[in-house]
Amino acid sequence: MSDVSDWWRTSIIEMEPGRIALRGTPIEQIIGKMGFAETIWLLVMGERIEGPRAALFEAALVSAVDHGPQAPSIAAARMAATCGIGLQSAMATGLNMLGDVHGGAGEQAVALFGACAGLEGSELEAVLADWRARNGKYLPGFGHRFHKPVDPRAPCLLSLVDAAAAEGAVTGRHAASARAIGALLAQQRGAPVPLNIDGATAVIYAELGCPAALARGFFGLSRSVGLLAHAWEQTEQGGRNKGPTPPRYLWTHDAG
Known part of the structure:
Protein backbone atom coordinates (compact mmCIF):
# COMPACT_ATOMS: atom_id res chain seq x y z
CA MET A 1 0.00 0.00 0.00
CA SER A 2 1.31 3.46 -0.87
CA ASP A 3 0.59 4.85 2.60
CA VAL A 4 3.08 2.31 3.94
CA SER A 5 5.70 2.42 1.18
CA ASP A 6 5.62 6.22 1.12
CA TRP A 7 6.13 6.46 4.88
CA TRP A 8 9.87 6.63 4.20
CA ARG A 9 11.02 8.11 0.91
CA THR A 10 14.63 7.96 -0.26
CA SER A 11 16.66 8.30 -3.40
CA ILE A 12 19.70 6.81 -1.64
CA ILE A 13 18.95 3.10 -1.84
CA GLU A 14 16.71 0.65 -3.68
CA MET A 15 16.37 -2.81 -2.24
CA GLU A 16 14.38 -5.96 -2.86
CA PRO A 17 15.20 -9.64 -2.41
CA GLY A 18 18.49 -10.30 -4.20
CA ARG A 19 19.06 -6.67 -5.23
CA ILE A 20 20.68 -3.62 -3.62
CA ALA A 21 21.37 -0.42 -5.54
CA LEU A 22 22.99 2.72 -4.13
CA ARG A 23 21.98 5.89 -5.97
CA GLY A 24 20.93 3.69 -8.87
CA THR A 25 24.16 1.69 -9.07
CA PRO A 26 24.01 -2.02 -8.16
CA ILE A 27 26.11 -2.72 -5.09
CA GLU A 28 28.12 -5.35 -6.95
CA GLN A 29 29.31 -2.59 -9.31
CA ILE A 30 30.54 -0.58 -6.33
CA ILE A 31 32.21 -3.24 -4.17
CA GLY A 32 35.86 -3.56 -5.15
CA LYS A 33 35.54 -0.85 -7.79
CA MET A 34 34.87 2.31 -5.77
CA GLY A 35 36.83 3.50 -2.74
CA PHE A 36 35.26 4.12 0.65
CA ALA A 37 35.59 7.92 0.39
CA GLU A 38 34.04 7.89 -3.09
CA THR A 39 31.18 5.74 -1.80
CA ILE A 40 30.58 8.15 1.08
CA TRP A 41 30.36 11.03 -1.38
CA LEU A 42 28.01 9.10 -3.64
CA LEU A 43 25.61 8.30 -0.82
CA VAL A 44 25.65 11.71 0.85
CA MET A 45 25.90 14.01 -2.16
CA GLY A 46 24.10 11.86 -4.72
CA GLU A 47 26.80 12.13 -7.37
CA ARG A 48 30.15 10.60 -8.30
CA ILE A 49 33.42 12.19 -7.28
CA GLU A 50 36.70 11.33 -8.97
CA GLY A 51 40.17 12.51 -9.84
CA PRO A 52 41.66 15.43 -7.86
CA ARG A 53 38.30 16.16 -6.24
Missing part, protein backbone atom coordinates in the same frame (compact mmCIF):
# COMPACT_ATOMS: atom_id res chain seq x y z
CA ALA A 54 38.09 12.63 -4.85
CA ALA A 55 41.68 12.88 -3.63
CA LEU A 56 40.87 16.12 -1.83
CA PHE A 57 37.83 14.61 -0.15
CA GLU A 58 39.78 11.59 1.03
CA ALA A 59 42.60 13.79 2.32
CA ALA A 60 40.15 15.81 4.39
CA LEU A 61 38.63 12.64 5.86
CA VAL A 62 42.05 11.18 6.69
CA SER A 63 43.38 14.36 8.29
CA ALA A 64 40.81 14.51 11.09
CA VAL A 65 40.76 10.87 12.23
CA ASP A 66 42.52 11.36 15.56
CA HIS A 67 44.02 13.94 17.88
CA GLY A 68 44.95 11.87 20.90
CA PRO A 69 43.39 11.24 24.33
CA GLN A 70 43.50 14.94 25.22
CA ALA A 71 40.76 15.56 22.63
CA PRO A 72 37.42 15.46 24.50
CA SER A 73 35.82 13.11 21.99
CA ILE A 74 38.65 10.57 22.20
CA ALA A 75 38.91 10.83 25.99
CA ALA A 76 35.18 10.24 26.34
CA ALA A 77 35.32 7.15 24.14
CA ARG A 78 38.22 5.71 26.13
CA MET A 79 36.52 6.35 29.47
CA ALA A 80 33.30 4.84 28.16
CA ALA A 81 35.18 1.72 27.05
CA THR A 82 36.12 1.05 30.69
CA CYS A 83 32.51 1.22 31.86
CA GLY A 84 31.29 -2.13 30.55
CA ILE A 85 29.66 -0.93 27.33
CA GLY A 86 30.39 -2.13 23.80
CA LEU A 87 32.56 -0.52 21.13
CA GLN A 88 29.68 1.08 19.28
CA SER A 89 28.36 2.70 22.47
CA ALA A 90 31.85 3.92 23.34
CA MET A 91 32.16 5.43 19.86
CA ALA A 92 28.75 7.08 20.21
CA THR A 93 29.80 8.58 23.55
CA GLY A 94 32.79 10.23 21.91
CA LEU A 95 30.84 11.29 18.84
CA ASN A 96 28.30 13.05 21.02
CA MET A 97 31.11 15.29 22.33
CA LEU A 98 31.48 16.94 18.93
CA GLY A 99 29.69 20.27 18.98
CA ASP A 100 30.04 23.93 18.08
CA VAL A 101 33.45 24.18 19.80
CA HIS A 102 34.99 20.71 19.43
CA GLY A 103 34.83 19.46 15.85
CA GLY A 104 31.90 21.62 14.80
CA ALA A 105 33.68 24.81 13.81
CA GLY A 106 34.14 23.53 10.27
CA GLU A 107 30.49 24.27 9.57
CA GLN A 108 30.97 27.86 10.71
CA ALA A 109 34.27 28.16 8.85
CA VAL A 110 32.65 27.21 5.53
CA ALA A 111 30.23 30.10 6.01
CA LEU A 112 33.05 32.45 7.03
CA PHE A 113 35.19 31.64 4.00
CA GLY A 114 32.22 32.18 1.73
CA ALA A 115 31.51 35.57 3.31
CA CYS A 116 35.15 36.62 2.89
CA ALA A 117 35.68 35.34 -0.65
CA GLY A 118 37.67 37.79 -2.73
CA LEU A 119 38.01 40.35 0.07
CA GLU A 120 41.16 41.88 1.49
CA GLY A 121 42.30 44.92 3.41
CA SER A 122 39.64 47.11 4.98
CA GLU A 123 36.79 45.16 3.37
CA LEU A 124 38.00 41.94 4.94
CA GLU A 125 38.50 43.66 8.30
CA ALA A 126 34.92 44.95 8.19
CA VAL A 127 33.47 41.50 7.48
CA LEU A 128 35.50 39.92 10.29
CA ALA A 129 34.50 42.67 12.71
CA ASP A 130 30.85 42.11 11.85
CA TRP A 131 31.27 38.36 12.26
CA ARG A 132 32.79 38.82 15.72
CA ALA A 133 30.06 41.24 16.74
CA ARG A 134 27.46 38.61 15.92
CA ASN A 135 29.29 35.43 16.97
CA GLY A 136 31.96 36.30 19.53
CA LYS A 137 35.70 36.97 19.38
CA TYR A 138 36.79 33.52 18.17
CA LEU A 139 36.95 33.04 14.42
CA PRO A 140 36.05 29.47 13.40
CA GLY A 141 38.91 27.53 11.86
CA PHE A 142 41.71 29.59 13.41
CA GLY A 143 43.85 29.14 16.50
CA HIS A 144 44.87 26.00 18.32
CA ARG A 145 45.60 25.47 22.00
CA PHE A 146 48.31 22.91 21.24
CA HIS A 147 49.68 23.42 17.72
CA LYS A 148 51.49 26.74 17.56
CA PRO A 149 52.47 28.46 15.37
CA VAL A 150 51.35 25.88 12.77
CA ASP A 151 48.88 23.00 12.79
CA PRO A 152 50.87 20.48 10.71
CA ARG A 153 47.75 19.28 8.93
CA ALA A 154 46.76 22.65 7.48
CA PRO A 155 49.67 23.44 5.11
CA CYS A 156 49.48 19.91 3.72
CA LEU A 157 45.76 20.20 2.99
CA LEU A 158 46.11 23.68 1.47
CA SER A 159 48.88 22.46 -0.82
CA LEU A 160 46.55 19.75 -2.09
CA VAL A 161 43.88 22.38 -2.75
CA ASP A 162 46.45 24.45 -4.65
CA ALA A 163 47.34 21.44 -6.81
CA ALA A 164 43.68 20.67 -7.51
CA ALA A 165 43.03 24.32 -8.39
CA ALA A 166 45.96 24.28 -10.81
CA GLU A 167 44.23 21.39 -12.58
CA GLY A 168 40.93 23.26 -12.65
CA ALA A 169 39.22 20.77 -10.32
CA VAL A 170 38.36 23.48 -7.76
CA THR A 171 38.49 27.28 -7.78
CA GLY A 172 40.93 27.85 -4.93
CA ARG A 173 38.97 30.90 -3.76
CA HIS A 174 38.18 29.46 -0.33
CA ALA A 175 41.83 28.61 0.24
CA ALA A 176 42.63 32.20 -0.67
CA SER A 177 40.06 33.41 1.87
CA ALA A 178 41.62 31.26 4.59
CA ARG A 179 45.07 32.60 3.81
CA ALA A 180 43.87 36.21 3.73
CA ILE A 181 42.13 35.84 7.10
CA GLY A 182 45.20 34.18 8.60
CA ALA A 183 47.47 36.96 7.35
CA LEU A 184 45.17 39.64 8.77
CA LEU A 185 44.96 37.89 12.15
CA ALA A 186 48.75 37.58 12.29
CA GLN A 187 49.06 41.28 11.52
CA GLN A 188 46.54 42.22 14.21
CA ARG A 189 48.08 40.00 16.90
CA GLY A 190 51.71 40.38 15.95
CA ALA A 191 52.12 36.58 15.84
CA PRO A 192 51.04 33.75 13.55
CA VAL A 193 47.53 32.41 14.11
CA PRO A 194 47.33 28.83 12.83
CA LEU A 195 44.65 27.60 10.51
CA ASN A 196 43.41 24.59 12.46
CA ILE A 197 41.96 21.27 11.31
CA ASP A 198 38.39 22.60 11.33
CA GLY A 199 39.45 25.44 9.06
CA ALA A 200 41.67 23.37 6.77
CA THR A 201 39.03 20.70 6.17
CA ALA A 202 36.40 23.42 5.80
CA VAL A 203 38.45 24.87 2.95
CA ILE A 204 38.27 21.53 1.15
CA TYR A 205 34.57 20.98 1.81
CA ALA A 206 33.81 24.52 0.63
CA GLU A 207 35.94 24.02 -2.48
CA LEU A 208 34.01 20.82 -3.22
CA GLY A 209 30.69 22.62 -2.89
CA CYS A 210 29.47 20.93 0.29
CA PRO A 211 26.72 22.62 2.28
CA ALA A 212 28.21 24.05 5.48
CA ALA A 213 26.40 21.59 7.75
CA LEU A 214 28.11 18.67 6.03
CA ALA A 215 31.53 19.95 7.11
CA ARG A 216 30.48 19.06 10.64
CA GLY A 217 29.02 15.75 9.54
CA PHE A 218 32.12 14.73 7.61
CA PHE A 219 34.34 15.69 10.56
CA GLY A 220 32.30 13.39 12.77
CA LEU A 221 32.66 10.64 10.20
CA SER A 222 36.44 11.09 10.20
CA ARG A 223 36.75 11.21 13.96
CA SER A 224 34.72 8.00 14.26
CA VAL A 225 37.81 6.17 13.00
CA GLY A 226 39.89 7.50 15.88
CA LEU A 227 37.06 6.78 18.32
CA LEU A 228 37.00 3.15 17.23
CA ALA A 229 40.78 2.83 17.41
CA HIS A 230 41.01 4.32 20.90
CA ALA A 231 37.97 2.51 22.27
CA TRP A 232 39.39 -0.78 21.04
CA GLU A 233 42.88 -0.03 22.37
CA GLN A 234 41.43 0.86 25.77
CA THR A 235 39.35 -2.31 25.73
CA GLU A 236 42.50 -4.35 25.15
CA GLN A 237 44.42 -2.45 27.83
CA GLY A 238 41.66 -3.05 30.35
CA GLY A 239 40.79 -0.78 33.26
CA ARG A 240 37.56 -0.25 35.13
CA ASN A 241 35.63 2.98 35.42
CA LYS A 242 38.55 5.19 34.44
CA GLY A 243 37.84 8.85 35.00
CA PRO A 244 39.59 11.85 33.45
CA THR A 245 42.42 11.76 36.04
CA PRO A 246 44.07 9.10 38.26
CA PRO A 247 42.13 8.49 41.51
CA ARG A 248 44.77 10.19 43.68
CA TYR A 249 43.96 13.54 42.08
CA LEU A 250 40.88 15.19 43.53
CA TRP A 251 38.97 18.21 42.33
CA THR A 252 38.91 21.69 43.80
CA HIS A 253 35.95 22.22 46.09
CA ASP A 254 34.48 25.71 46.09
CA ALA A 255 32.99 26.42 49.48
CA GLY A 256 29.45 27.70 49.20
Whole structure:
Protein backbone atom coordinates (compact mmCIF):
# COMPACT_ATOMS: atom_id res chain seq x y z
CA MET A 1 0.00 0.00 0.00
CA SER A 2 1.31 3.46 -0.87
CA ASP A 3 0.59 4.85 2.60
CA VAL A 4 3.08 2.31 3.94
CA SER A 5 5.70 2.42 1.18
CA ASP A 6 5.62 6.22 1.12
CA TRP A 7 6.13 6.46 4.88
CA TRP A 8 9.87 6.63 4.20
CA ARG A 9 11.02 8.11 0.91
CA THR A 10 14.63 7.96 -0.26
CA SER A 11 16.66 8.30 -3.40
CA ILE A 12 19.70 6.81 -1.64
CA ILE A 13 18.95 3.10 -1.84
CA GLU A 14 16.71 0.65 -3.68
CA MET A 15 16.37 -2.81 -2.24
CA GLU A 16 14.38 -5.96 -2.86
CA PRO A 17 15.20 -9.64 -2.41
CA GLY A 18 18.49 -10.30 -4.20
CA ARG A 19 19.06 -6.67 -5.23
CA ILE A 20 20.68 -3.62 -3.62
CA ALA A 21 21.37 -0.42 -5.54
CA LEU A 22 22.99 2.72 -4.13
CA ARG A 23 21.98 5.89 -5.97
CA GLY A 24 20.93 3.69 -8.87
CA THR A 25 24.16 1.69 -9.07
CA PRO A 26 24.01 -2.02 -8.16
CA ILE A 27 26.11 -2.72 -5.09
CA GLU A 28 28.12 -5.35 -6.95
CA GLN A 29 29.31 -2.59 -9.31
CA ILE A 30 30.54 -0.58 -6.33
CA ILE A 31 32.21 -3.24 -4.17
CA GLY A 32 35.86 -3.56 -5.15
CA LYS A 33 35.54 -0.85 -7.79
CA MET A 34 34.87 2.31 -5.77
CA GLY A 35 36.83 3.50 -2.74
CA PHE A 36 35.26 4.12 0.65
CA ALA A 37 35.59 7.92 0.39
CA GLU A 38 34.04 7.89 -3.09
CA THR A 39 31.18 5.74 -1.80
CA ILE A 40 30.58 8.15 1.08
CA TRP A 41 30.36 11.03 -1.38
CA LEU A 42 28.01 9.10 -3.64
CA LEU A 43 25.61 8.30 -0.82
CA VAL A 44 25.65 11.71 0.85
CA MET A 45 25.90 14.01 -2.16
CA GLY A 46 24.10 11.86 -4.72
CA GLU A 47 26.80 12.13 -7.37
CA ARG A 48 30.15 10.60 -8.30
CA ILE A 49 33.42 12.19 -7.28
CA GLU A 50 36.70 11.33 -8.97
CA GLY A 51 40.17 12.51 -9.84
CA PRO A 52 41.66 15.43 -7.86
CA ARG A 53 38.30 16.16 -6.24
CA ALA A 54 38.09 12.63 -4.85
CA ALA A 55 41.68 12.88 -3.63
CA LEU A 56 40.87 16.12 -1.83
CA PHE A 57 37.83 14.61 -0.15
CA GLU A 58 39.78 11.59 1.03
CA ALA A 59 42.60 13.79 2.32
CA ALA A 60 40.15 15.81 4.39
CA LEU A 61 38.63 12.64 5.86
CA VAL A 62 42.05 11.18 6.69
CA SER A 63 43.38 14.36 8.29
CA ALA A 64 40.81 14.51 11.09
CA VAL A 65 40.76 10.87 12.23
CA ASP A 66 42.52 11.36 15.56
CA HIS A 67 44.02 13.94 17.88
CA GLY A 68 44.95 11.87 20.90
CA PRO A 69 43.39 11.24 24.33
CA GLN A 70 43.50 14.94 25.22
CA ALA A 71 40.76 15.56 22.63
CA PRO A 72 37.42 15.46 24.50
CA SER A 73 35.82 13.11 21.99
CA ILE A 74 38.65 10.57 22.20
CA ALA A 75 38.91 10.83 25.99
CA ALA A 76 35.18 10.24 26.34
CA ALA A 77 35.32 7.15 24.14
CA ARG A 78 38.22 5.71 26.13
CA MET A 79 36.52 6.35 29.47
CA ALA A 80 33.30 4.84 28.16
CA ALA A 81 35.18 1.72 27.05
CA THR A 82 36.12 1.05 30.69
CA CYS A 83 32.51 1.22 31.86
CA GLY A 84 31.29 -2.13 30.55
CA ILE A 85 29.66 -0.93 27.33
CA GLY A 86 30.39 -2.13 23.80
CA LEU A 87 32.56 -0.52 21.13
CA GLN A 88 29.68 1.08 19.28
CA SER A 89 28.36 2.70 22.47
CA ALA A 90 31.85 3.92 23.34
CA MET A 91 32.16 5.43 19.86
CA ALA A 92 28.75 7.08 20.21
CA THR A 93 29.80 8.58 23.55
CA GLY A 94 32.79 10.23 21.91
CA LEU A 95 30.84 11.29 18.84
CA ASN A 96 28.30 13.05 21.02
CA MET A 97 31.11 15.29 22.33
CA LEU A 98 31.48 16.94 18.93
CA GLY A 99 29.69 20.27 18.98
CA ASP A 100 30.04 23.93 18.08
CA VAL A 101 33.45 24.18 19.80
CA HIS A 102 34.99 20.71 19.43
CA GLY A 103 34.83 19.46 15.85
CA GLY A 104 31.90 21.62 14.80
CA ALA A 105 33.68 24.81 13.81
CA GLY A 106 34.14 23.53 10.27
CA GLU A 107 30.49 24.27 9.57
CA GLN A 108 30.97 27.86 10.71
CA ALA A 109 34.27 28.16 8.85
CA VAL A 110 32.65 27.21 5.53
CA ALA A 111 30.23 30.10 6.01
CA LEU A 112 33.05 32.45 7.03
CA PHE A 113 35.19 31.64 4.00
CA GLY A 114 32.22 32.18 1.73
CA ALA A 115 31.51 35.57 3.31
CA CYS A 116 35.15 36.62 2.89
CA ALA A 117 35.68 35.34 -0.65
CA GLY A 118 37.67 37.79 -2.73
CA LEU A 119 38.01 40.35 0.07
CA GLU A 120 41.16 41.88 1.49
CA GLY A 121 42.30 44.92 3.41
CA SER A 122 39.64 47.11 4.98
CA GLU A 123 36.79 45.16 3.37
CA LEU A 124 38.00 41.94 4.94
CA GLU A 125 38.50 43.66 8.30
CA ALA A 126 34.92 44.95 8.19
CA VAL A 127 33.47 41.50 7.48
CA LEU A 128 35.50 39.92 10.29
CA ALA A 129 34.50 42.67 12.71
CA ASP A 130 30.85 42.11 11.85
CA TRP A 131 31.27 38.36 12.26
CA ARG A 132 32.79 38.82 15.72
CA ALA A 133 30.06 41.24 16.74
CA ARG A 134 27.46 38.61 15.92
CA ASN A 135 29.29 35.43 16.97
CA GLY A 136 31.96 36.30 19.53
CA LYS A 137 35.70 36.97 19.38
CA TYR A 138 36.79 33.52 18.17
CA LEU A 139 36.95 33.04 14.42
CA PRO A 140 36.05 29.47 13.40
CA GLY A 141 38.91 27.53 11.86
CA PHE A 142 41.71 29.59 13.41
CA GLY A 143 43.85 29.14 16.50
CA HIS A 144 44.87 26.00 18.32
CA ARG A 145 45.60 25.47 22.00
CA PHE A 146 48.31 22.91 21.24
CA HIS A 147 49.68 23.42 17.72
CA LYS A 148 51.49 26.74 17.56
CA PRO A 149 52.47 28.46 15.37
CA VAL A 150 51.35 25.88 12.77
CA ASP A 151 48.88 23.00 12.79
CA PRO A 152 50.87 20.48 10.71
CA ARG A 153 47.75 19.28 8.93
CA ALA A 154 46.76 22.65 7.48
CA PRO A 155 49.67 23.44 5.11
CA CYS A 156 49.48 19.91 3.72
CA LEU A 157 45.76 20.20 2.99
CA LEU A 158 46.11 23.68 1.47
CA SER A 159 48.88 22.46 -0.82
CA LEU A 160 46.55 19.75 -2.09
CA VAL A 161 43.88 22.38 -2.75
CA ASP A 162 46.45 24.45 -4.65
CA ALA A 163 47.34 21.44 -6.81
CA ALA A 164 43.68 20.67 -7.51
CA ALA A 165 43.03 24.32 -8.39
CA ALA A 166 45.96 24.28 -10.81
CA GLU A 167 44.23 21.39 -12.58
CA GLY A 168 40.93 23.26 -12.65
CA ALA A 169 39.22 20.77 -10.32
CA VAL A 170 38.36 23.48 -7.76
CA THR A 171 38.49 27.28 -7.78
CA GLY A 172 40.93 27.85 -4.93
CA ARG A 173 38.97 30.90 -3.76
CA HIS A 174 38.18 29.46 -0.33
CA ALA A 175 41.83 28.61 0.24
CA ALA A 176 42.63 32.20 -0.67
CA SER A 177 40.06 33.41 1.87
CA ALA A 178 41.62 31.26 4.59
CA ARG A 179 45.07 32.60 3.81
CA ALA A 180 43.87 36.21 3.73
CA ILE A 181 42.13 35.84 7.10
CA GLY A 182 45.20 34.18 8.60
CA ALA A 183 47.47 36.96 7.35
CA LEU A 184 45.17 39.64 8.77
CA LEU A 185 44.96 37.89 12.15
CA ALA A 186 48.75 37.58 12.29
CA GLN A 187 49.06 41.28 11.52
CA GLN A 188 46.54 42.22 14.21
CA ARG A 189 48.08 40.00 16.90
CA GLY A 190 51.71 40.38 15.95
CA ALA A 191 52.12 36.58 15.84
CA PRO A 192 51.04 33.75 13.55
CA VAL A 193 47.53 32.41 14.11
CA PRO A 194 47.33 28.83 12.83
CA LEU A 195 44.65 27.60 10.51
CA ASN A 196 43.41 24.59 12.46
CA ILE A 197 41.96 21.27 11.31
CA ASP A 198 38.39 22.60 11.33
CA GLY A 199 39.45 25.44 9.06
CA ALA A 200 41.67 23.37 6.77
CA THR A 201 39.03 20.70 6.17
CA ALA A 202 36.40 23.42 5.80
CA VAL A 203 38.45 24.87 2.95
CA ILE A 204 38.27 21.53 1.15
CA TYR A 205 34.57 20.98 1.81
CA ALA A 206 33.81 24.52 0.63
CA GLU A 207 35.94 24.02 -2.48
CA LEU A 208 34.01 20.82 -3.22
CA GLY A 209 30.69 22.62 -2.89
CA CYS A 210 29.47 20.93 0.29
CA PRO A 211 26.72 22.62 2.28
CA ALA A 212 28.21 24.05 5.48
CA ALA A 213 26.40 21.59 7.75
CA LEU A 214 28.11 18.67 6.03
CA ALA A 215 31.53 19.95 7.11
CA ARG A 216 30.48 19.06 10.64
CA GLY A 217 29.02 15.75 9.54
CA PHE A 218 32.12 14.73 7.61
CA PHE A 219 34.34 15.69 10.56
CA GLY A 220 32.30 13.39 12.77
CA LEU A 221 32.66 10.64 10.20
CA SER A 222 36.44 11.09 10.20
CA ARG A 223 36.75 11.21 13.96
CA SER A 224 34.72 8.00 14.26
CA VAL A 225 37.81 6.17 13.00
CA GLY A 226 39.89 7.50 15.88
CA LEU A 227 37.06 6.78 18.32
CA LEU A 228 37.00 3.15 17.23
CA ALA A 229 40.78 2.83 17.41
CA HIS A 230 41.01 4.32 20.90
CA ALA A 231 37.97 2.51 22.27
CA TRP A 232 39.39 -0.78 21.04
CA GLU A 233 42.88 -0.03 22.37
CA GLN A 234 41.43 0.86 25.77
CA THR A 235 39.35 -2.31 25.73
CA GLU A 236 42.50 -4.35 25.15
CA GLN A 237 44.42 -2.45 27.83
CA GLY A 238 41.66 -3.05 30.35
CA GLY A 239 40.79 -0.78 33.26
CA ARG A 240 37.56 -0.25 35.13
CA ASN A 241 35.63 2.98 35.42
CA LYS A 242 38.55 5.19 34.44
CA GLY A 243 37.84 8.85 35.00
CA PRO A 244 39.59 11.85 33.45
CA THR A 245 42.42 11.76 36.04
CA PRO A 246 44.07 9.10 38.26
CA PRO A 247 42.13 8.49 41.51
CA ARG A 248 44.77 10.19 43.68
CA TYR A 249 43.96 13.54 42.08
CA LEU A 250 40.88 15.19 43.53
CA TRP A 251 38.97 18.21 42.33
CA THR A 252 38.91 21.69 43.80
CA HIS A 253 35.95 22.22 46.09
CA ASP A 254 34.48 25.71 46.09
CA ALA A 255 32.99 26.42 49.48
CA GLY A 256 29.45 27.70 49.20
